[in-house]
Amino acid sequence: MSNPTNTFWTKTGNFLLPIAIIACAIAIAFWLIETKPEAQQKPQKKFSTIVEVQQVERGPEHIYIEARGVVGPSKRITITTQITGKILHLDPNFQPGGFLKKDAVMARIDPRDYQFILQQRQAELKSSRSELVLETGNQLVALKELELLGEPVSAEEKHLMLRGPQLKKLHNNLNSDQARYDQAKLNLARTKIRAPFNGTVDSLSSDIGSLVTNGTGLASFTGTDEFWIQLQYR
Incomplete structure (x- = not known):
C-alpha cells in the first residue's frame, strides 16, 4: 500500500517542475536581453571623387560618320498653271532631264x-x-x-x-x-510660267498646243541646290 505523503510530493513535484523550468527560461531570456552588447555607431566616411578639370576651347572639329544612305532632293513639286489657255511655247530644256535656272520661262500660254x-x-x-x-x-x-x-x-x-x-x-x-x-x-x-528654283524636269505631261486650265499639271520638277541624305547606320 503506497504512502500518502510520497504521493503528495510526487504530484506536487510534477506540477511545480514545468513551472520552474518556464520561469528559469524567462529569467534567462530577460538576462540575455539586458546584457546584450550594444552596437556602436561609427562615423560615416566621406568619399571624394577625383576629377580632372580642363579649360574648354572652341574650335572647328571634323566628325566622320561611316554609314550608308539614300540621297533625295529637298524640293520636288508639280508645276501647275493658274490660268486657262493654250500653250504656245516651251523652253527647249523644259523636257525630262532638262535643267532650268530659277525664274527662267519654262512655258508660255497664249x-x-x-x-x-x-x-x-x-x-x-x-x-x-x-x-x-x-x-x-x-x-x-x-x-x-x-x-x-x-x-x-x-x-x-x-x-x-x-x-x-x-x-x-x-x-x-x-x-x-x-x-x-x-x-x-x-x-x-x-501666262509666263517660270521655274520657282534651280532644278531639273523629271517628267512632262503637257506639250505645245495643249489647252490647260487653272490647276493643270505641266511637269514634275526637282530642285538641284540642296539634297538630303537619309543615313542607315550599320
Missing part, C-alpha cells in the same frame, strides 16, 4: 485674251479716276455756293450739299476698278 482684258481694265481705271477728279471739282463748287448762301445748315444737309454720297461712291468705284486692273495684270504675268 496671252492675247489677257492682254485685251488688261486694256479694258486699264480704260475702266482711267475713267474712274477722271470721274473722281470731276466730282472733286463739283464738291469745291458746292462748297463755294454753301459759303455764299450764308445760312446755317445741319451736318446731314451739308453732307448732301457737298455731294458726299456721290464722292464716296466714286471712291468705291475707283478701288474696285483698281483691284480688277491688278488682277488682270497678274493674270497676264501668269
